[in-house]
Amino acid sequence: MTRTITAALAAAERDDRAALTRLVDWQTSMAGRWLRAVAAVDPQDRARIAASGLAELRSPASSFADRLLDRLVTTTSTKQADSAATEQALADLAVPEPPDGLTPDQRTTAAGYAESVRRITEVHVTDTGLPLAVGPDGRLVVSPDWL
């Protein structure tokens, strides 16, 4: 178990939402879902919608922290995910190519998120079945679809 996962489980046990929030890379966690949604928006609205979404992605506040806390508080152990579970987890987190209609800065940011997901090498799974990826900077990456 990595140090980050140990710390996350300890934070959940203490009901320490703030500490748990700091242990998660929320931008990388949400990027794939967010960009898929932006791609489904009308092209003429994409830059505006993406700007709003990016502002929120950069804010650490997240109701998903509560959901993660609820899932971790019942966790007693974790193990390295097998290759199939790892592949599935990385597919869930994958960030698609930026759609047309985004600004150059937005495209650069999206590319950065995609690179962060590509650099994930470690995926663990809790005894309750929750995948926990570890990002390149050591923080947790957790798809909202897992919560």
Place this chain on the structure above:
Amino acid sequence: MHTHDRQPDQGPAASTEAGRAHPVLNLLGQAGNRAVAGVLSGASESQPIQRVLAVRREPNVLGPVAVDTTTTDQEGNQTRIDGGHEHLTAIPASAGHVVFSGNPKPEALPANPIATFNALRSRCVAIAAEQLVTAESLRGDMKYWFAKVYHFVTKHELEAIDAGAYQYPLMKMQEVISFHATYHQNLEAWRAGQKDKVEGNWQAAFAAAESSNDGSWIRTQAHEIGNALLPSMEAHIRFDLPRAIAAMYEQHYAGLPNVTLADFHEDYNRMAPVFEKATADLRPEIQETATLGSYDPMSWGWLQDTGMPFMFDIPMERDHSWEKATTIVSGHQRGVDTQGGMQKRLEAYSTGAHPFSGSDDFDVDGRKISDYNWNNQPR
């Protein structure tokens, strides 16, 4: 729940300069553009009224026929017809007791604005009274709390309108009438046991309220009242409110020159005092009920100060609802007219703009509602 297609505007009868009702405009008010076009020319129902009116004028040998639908309404205002709506061409010098805040666009005001205001206001007064009767009939039932606060909201909305708080008070009253009809029909169907006719958002909200009702409502604790209120607030704000705004805009204002949905946003944002006053009106009753009989560790004060804002951020929720209304309108303009298509569209815009805070945008009582008819008001 049965729904109907978007209907043409049905404003009051317009008149000629002599003050008599013009038969074309009367028919327009009663039956819509297509009927007028058909009567005038026997043309296809899809033929625009401007074109039909034009062909009956003397031909202009110098060029294309100029369409002039200018007339004068019974209140002496000059009006025109655009986009199927008759509207003013200038703000009335005097609107009597009708007070418009700021500088409303004349194009967003209908013919005979005072008479229209009076008719809408009378209906809203009746609705406020009807809502109070409904609330009182629900005493002993946890659905009472939302019904009561909803009555207070309508009451204070009317006071705000009378005080001239809004640029477009007619639109505010059209919204009040629209979402009252939705709530009333869903509640009546639920109470009649016709749950299949209740929309999904209200099925979830009413079920949640009733699950909080164990028959001892008078001893209900404050947090139980909050738990009963919250799903109904979600059903109203997350679903009925954006649909009603979009529907009223499309029914009464879409197609008018120089008028967009954004023109009504400022009024939407001016409603905070209405909610504050409605909450203040309900507070003593909740306080009394919550503390009656025994010690209540979850007092209303706690709920009011910390619980409700944490559970339900009304300003943020209303911002998201406004965005939903704009997304519905733009979706219709771009040809999205199926329930599934609109649901998918709204979810994409929500997640794209609010990846975190929009995560509950389609939930009532923690249950995702995916079958809501965003395109039409219930019949």
